[in-house]
Amino acid sequence: MLFTGDLVNNQADEMADYFDIFKQVKAPLGVYSTLGNHDYGDYVRWPSPAAKRQNLEKLMHVHRQMGWDLLMNEHRWLAQGGEKLAIVGIENWGGKGNFPQYGKLGQALAGTEEAAVRLLLSHDPSHWDAQVRPEFPQVDVMFAGHTHGMQFGIELGGLRWSPVQYFYPRWADLYREGHQYLYVNRGFGYLGFPGRIGILPEITVMELKRG
Numbered sequence: 001m002l003f004t005g006d007l008v009n010n011q012a013d014e015m016a017d018y019f020d021i022f023k024q025v026k027a028p029l030g031v032y033s034t035l036g037n038h039d040y041g042d043y044v045r046w047p048s049p050a051a052k053r054q055n056l057e058k059l060m061h062v063h064r065q066m067g068w069d070l071l072m073n074e075h076r077w078l079a080q081g082g083e084k085l086a087i088v089g090i091e092n093w094g095g096k097g098n099f100p101q102y103g104k105l106g107q108a109l110a111g112t113e114e115a116a117v118r119l120l121l122s123h124d125p126s127h128w129d130a131q132v133r134p135e136f137p138q139v140d141v142m143f144a145g146h147t148h149g150m151q152f153g154i155e156l157g158g159l160r161w162s163p164v165q166y167f168y169p170r171w172a173d174l175y176r177e178g179h180q181y182l183y184v185n186r187g188f189g190y191l192g193f194p195g196r197i198g199i200l201p202e203i204t205v206m207e208l209k210r211g
Contacts, residue, residue, distance in 0.1 A: 001027035003068065004145040005036025005092065005123035009191055010044050012059035023066045029078055031068045034089040036123035036146060037099050038191075071121060073104040075112055086115035088139070092123050095130025096167065103127070105136055112138075117208065119143065125170045128182045141181045141208075147171040148187035149199035162199060172199075 007022075008014040015022070025031055039059055046052040063070040071089020078085040086109075093103030103122060112118055117140050120132065125144040132139050149172055153162030164171045175182040186202040 001025065001031045002087075002119070002121055002143050003031065003033040004121050004143050004185065005034050006038045006145060006187070006189075007033075007036075007062070008059065009038050010041060012055050012062060015059070015062050019062065019066070026067070030076075031066075032076065032087050032089060032121060033063055033068045033070050034121040034123060035070070035072070035091050035102075037092045037094065040092070040100065040102070042100065071108070073108045075108055077115075083116040084114060086112040086118045087121070088112065088118055089121040093127045093131065094124040095126035096124075099124060105131065105139075109136065109138065117141075125168060125182060125184045128170065128175075128180075133177060133180060137178075137180065139180060141183065143183050143185070145185045145187050147184060148189075148191065149196075151190055151193060151196045151199055153198045155198060155200075 039056070041052050041055045044052070046055070060070055069076060071087070073090050075086045075088040078087060088108045090103035090105050090108050092099065093101045093105070109118065118138055120139045120142040122132070122142055122144055124146045128142050128144070132142055147164045147168050149162045150164035153164075154160070160172070162171060170182060170184055172184050172186050175184070183204065183206060185204050186199055188201040188203065190196065
């Protein structure tokens with residue numbers, strides 16, 4: 001299972017009421033996670049830099065307590081069908097707006113040369129066009145979130161619209177350019193407005209097949 005960040009809106013203590021629920025999330029091959037822009041506490045006025053760092057360390061500890069493997073610009077190996085898959089996870093890297101660029105994809109990919117498939121966890125979908133596609137063609141599939149469809153939109157038959165698409169052209173579902181793929185999940189929670197209109201929470205099941 002893959003989780004692409006924004007476990008909380010601002011502070012690690014927000015997980016207190018949800019820890020026991022999230023701890024039940026298990027997967028046969030493990031749960032792999034990474035950080036989103038909200039996880040760093042960048043939108044809070046902290047009393048000191050040390051307090052901000054302590055908050056991040058506490059949130060990272062929450063991932064570990066739940067049994068999740070938090071990837072901080074690094075990778076893990078999975079062996080399936082006689083081949084090795086690389087699960088690559090980086091810190092937040094935004095290609096639009098003023099979102100931080102903490103991720104180090106080159107560092108995370110180092111040593112994955114023998115991988116049959118590289119799956120990337122990167123929170124912000126704008127990372128795909130800004131850096132992944134032009135600089136890292138070895139990434140096969142990138143998984144992102146971040147936009148949560150702005151929690152408002154219309155999805156009816158072939159019609160799919162949300163105001164977020166005017167800032168993030170790649171804001172939901174599967175995209176392909178050449179041999180590379182991007183999947184943007186609509187998320188499960190909320191920011192600001194405590195609800196969703198037309199954009200439902202999402203847990204995605206994706207099957208990898210031989211080409």
